[in-house]
Amino acid sequence: HNGAFWDSSWRPIPSNLLQCPSPPAIANGKPSVQASALFTTGTSVNYSCEPSYSLTGQASIYCTASGTWSPPPPRCEGVLCITPEIENGRKVAGRGPVYRPRDTVRFECDPGYTLNETQCQDDGRWDPSVPVCERMLQCPSPPAIANGKPSGQDLAVFTSGMSLNYSCEPGYSLTGQASIYCTASGTWSPPPPQCEALKCLHFRGQNQHHKLSHQDTVAFECDPGYTLNGSLQIQCRDEGTWDPPVPTCAQEVLCIAPEIQHGRKVAGHGPVYRPRDTVRFECDPGYTLNGSRQIQCQDDRTWDPPVPVCIQGKSESIPVFPMLLSIVSGLFHSPKIFLKN
DSSP states (O other): OTTOEEOTTSOEEOTTSOEEOSOOOOTTEEESSOTTOOEETTOEEEEEEOTTEEEESOSEEEEOTTSOEESOOOEEEEOOBOOOOOTTEEEEEOOOSSBOTTOEEEEEEOTTEEOOOEEEOTTSOEESOOOOOEEOOEEOSOOOOTTEEESOTTOSOEETTOEEEEEEOTTEEEESOSEEEEOTTSOEESOOOEEEEOOOOOOOOTTEEEEEEETTEEEEEEOTTEEEESOSEEEEOTTSOEESOOOEEEEOOOBOOOOOTTEEEEEOOOSOBOTTOEEEEEEOTTEEEESOSEEEEOTTSOEESOOOEEEESSOOOOOHHHHHHHHHHHHHTOOOOOOOO
């Protein structure tokens, strides 16, 4: 009333303290005041920007005696990072052209150089700071090993952290660590492996005698009374195994040599009797054969018929016809001839 001004507590405001309107709003920022506050002459207000924006102009404005704000309010402009560039390398991710907060750039150095990753911050800085491609210590060519070779032989540069794998030629086994790596000091670690000739397991078979014919071949033969099951000769292969497998000697099925008193064997003199071998007997003069004249060795190591006996008494009279049969039978039971190898 009568041109007077009153504050929020209904206290009169002197005419020389005029009020200013609420501080001007700005995009992406705000003043540090409450909406219900009174802004009298001399009152100041500070502006601040939202993250990722920077303040341009005066951060503080004040209410003048004429009821206006001065100076003009500031502006909040988006923060941009300077385009990062490095020597001896290139950007492989985040090529711009504009870089805003939290934009990232990934670099790659030329061979023989190393670096890390960096990120644009709210204040327009890169953190970590734009990296530098520094020359790395290089390792020499990987050590050569006998009867083996490393991977990566087509590479010209070996930098820190690189690893290589070794492999052996056929017939050799790798001993030691297969992989080595280039250390920061420019040396290879651990020491390279070795390729040693593969050796087949030594064996000493029961009832076997092995003969070494040359470096990787073994020939076998069994003791008398045993049969070889498997190959007569085996060879040590590149992978350290025997080919064919090591044979075994199995005991043969043999019949006990038949003997009679007062008589003799006239066919099948042994000395070894295997299944289906036959023996024929004859008694001395004055003795008679009791049993079968011819017996055969069976699979169960027995003779069938049983071994005969010669009993003292009248000698056998051998008719002419049976004698002829005996001669003919003898032709078919003549000794066998075996060809070995």
